[in-house]
Amino acid sequence: MANTKLYKGSLVTIILRLLNENDKMYGYEITQKVRQLTKGELKITEGALYPALHKLEAEGLLKVEVQKVDNRLRKYYKLTEKGETETINKLKELQEYIKNMQVLINPKWSLQ
Amino acid sequence: MANTKLYKGSLVTIILRLLNENDKMYGYEITQKVRQLTKGELKITEGALYPALHKLEAEGLLKVEVQKVDNRLRKYYKLTEKGETETINKLKELQEYIKNMQVLINPKWSLQ
DNA sequence: TTTAGATACATAAGAATTTTATGTATCTTT
DNA sequence: AAAGATACATAAAATTCTTATGTATCTAAA
Numbered sequence: 247m248a249n250t251k252l253y254k255g256s257l258v259t260i261i262l263r264l265l266n267e268n269d270k271m272y273g274y275e276i277t278q279k280v281r282q283l284t285k286g287e288l289k290i291t292e293g294a295l296y297p298a299l300h301k302l303e304a305e306g307l308l309k310v311e312v313q314k315v316d317n318r319l320r321k322y323y324k325l326t327e328k329g330e331t332e333t334i335n336k337l338k339e340l341q342e343y344i345k346n347m348q349v350l351i352n353p354k355w356s357l358q
Numbered sequence: 359m360a361n362t363k364l365y366k367g368s369l370v371t372i373i374l375r376l377l378n379e380n381d382k383m384y385g386y387e388i389t390q391k392v393r394q395l396t397k398g399e400l401k402i403t404e405g406a407l408y409p410a411l412h413k414l415e416a417e418g419l420l421k422v423e424v425q426k427v428d429n430r431l432r433k434y435y436k437l438t439e440k441g442e443t444e445t446i447n448k449l450k451e452l453q454e455y456i457k458n459m460q461v462l463i464n465p466k467w468s469l470q
Numbered sequence: 471t472t473t474a475g476a477t478a479c480a481t482a483a484g485a486a487t488t489t490t491a492t493g494t495a496t497c498t499t500t
Numbered sequence: 501a502a503a504g505a506t507a508c509a510t511a512a513a514a515t516t517c518t519t520a521t522g523t524a525t526c527t528a529a530a
Binding site (some may be wrong): 254257317 | 488489490491
């Protein structure tokens with residue numbers, strides 16, 4: 247399910263931000279949303295996603311709500327308050343990182 | 359020597375781009391350049407840098423030229439032709455990644 | 471003058487995150 | 501009936517990075 251490689255650390259930020267935007271989502275829905283938004287360029291693997299969701303839940307950033315739809319299990323994830331706070335931090339971190347990368351990639355611009 | 363965590367894969371891109379910009383550089387110089395350009399926000403650790411340089415050399419993307427300056431060793435790295443090509447690819451990849459991350463982080467904008 | 475800090479390289483152990491591969495099960499479409 | 505989509509899960513391996521050390525020289529400060 248992979249295409250462009252993920253950059254380490256960005257998966258958690260993606261998950262948190264999508265949940266912050268969409269209130270509640272289940273795992274498979276997240277993979278499809280990422281595919282759709284990036285026009286297939288970025289594909290979240292299940293092997294990365296599910297352990298990440300479990301870890302975020304264990305850390306108290308997400309809470310789960312299991313539902314049965316069409317006789318099939320769905321685990322809806324929602325941000326906790328702690329998760330909302332962490333989302334803000336992660337987004338700020340990512341934006342700073344992108345800013346730094348742009349400076350590094352375009353050194354000339356940074357020297358006026 | 360670490361501050362903001364590096365995102366996986368970006369170190370190689372940074373190295374290649376700096377060499378592409380500066381013709382030849384040695385390891386320590388790269389760490390200082392990154393510090394300086396990012397105003398201390400991003401710090402490349404030696405434990406990450408040196409193995410990365412060795413790997414890039416082994417892959418034929420970099421070539422080395424050892425010099426002695428003030429009785430101390432310096433290993434100057436330079437891009438090979440293959441390295442120049444790879445730099446273009448890595449830069450394009452990074453830019454696409456950033457673009458995708460921005461779409462994911464600002465889902466509303468991507469829906470007009 | 472000796473000590474701390476900067477310069478310059480290096481590697482090894484461990485942590486963290488991701489890919490790849492595999493498995494189960496249900497529903498839908500061909 | 502089979503293939504593909506939906507929906508979860510985990511384990512092994514790969515990759516990349518941090519942390520911790522080590523060596524050695526030069527320079528500046530105490």
